[in-house]
Amino acid sequence: MTSTQTPPAPLPVVLEVAPRYSDLDPSRRVGREALVRWFEDARITSLRPVLPLGTPGVGTLVVSVQLDVLAPLRIGDDYRVGYAVTKIGRSSFTSAYTVHTGDELVATGSATCVYSEGHAPAALPASARAALAEQVVEGLAPSRVTYPESRLVRENYPFRYDVRTRFGDLDTNRHVNNVALAGWYLDGLAELHTDVLGYPEGGPLDGLAPSSLHVEYLDEVRFPGIYQLRVGIRELADGAVSYECALFDGPRCLGLADAAGTVRTDEVDLTAAFEAFRMRG
Secondary structure, eight states: TTTOOOOOOSEEEEEEEEOGGGGOTTTTTBBBBHHHHHHHHHHHHHTTSSSSSTTTTTEEEEEEEEEESSOBBBTTTTTEEEEEEEEEEESSSEEEEEEEEEEEEEEEEEEHHHEEETEEEEEOHHHHHHHHHBBBBBOOOOOOOOGGGGGGOOOOOOOEEEOOOOOOGTTTTBBBOOOHHHHHHHHHHHHHHHHHHOOOTSSSOOOOSSSSSEEEEEEEEOOOOOOEEEEEEEEEHHHHHEEEEEEETEEEEEEEEEEEEEEEEEOOHHHHHHGGGBOOO
């Protein structure tokens, strides 16, 4: 689901959330990574009664997640995370998310997950399929994203940021969790901003964080390991910027991400500096 779609109200599953202090970013608002975690919490709350997620070797693997922030999220407010299923396949399903405070819609999102047994895709159990069908809302499935081969080439991304896996990044599937990986892409963008700004104390300026993030998880990211996160600029126009990102293990691409935000704040305009970081492919 994108911010241009009007979600129904209410969605079948609603999770009440009170932001934690650790959910805040330097702008003193709820960060993007925290929102991806809220989506995961809503999804797992819904799936736990219908899938044997506590069984060793059984789980759900996130293959894509999208987030669109529509308004600032402040710590003093309470939020409702809505969750609905939008599409059910043989072994996969797609879900949509909304975040409200009061009557205001402040964020939307979507995710696609694959059910796995023994770390391999498996057919959804009939009971789970029936339960998921009860949560289906039509008309919210995100458009399928396809990528050119050039996005899989490491050298096409001008900016490099190395990431070392932490043990705390792992989830019950024994690989790096999708929320942590989304955070890696956000860290890579912040590192680019900071590098261009000359490493100001406290990091990049408020207002440069992306308002949208779409992540495609192509392969598992393991512990231990050191990976290259690459970033390039695709579009620069009217104070807006679109980024293309990828995660590599050597030359092998493990994931892709697209993000969009502003390149201009009251303090600085990064348009000219970003020209040097345009994608090469």
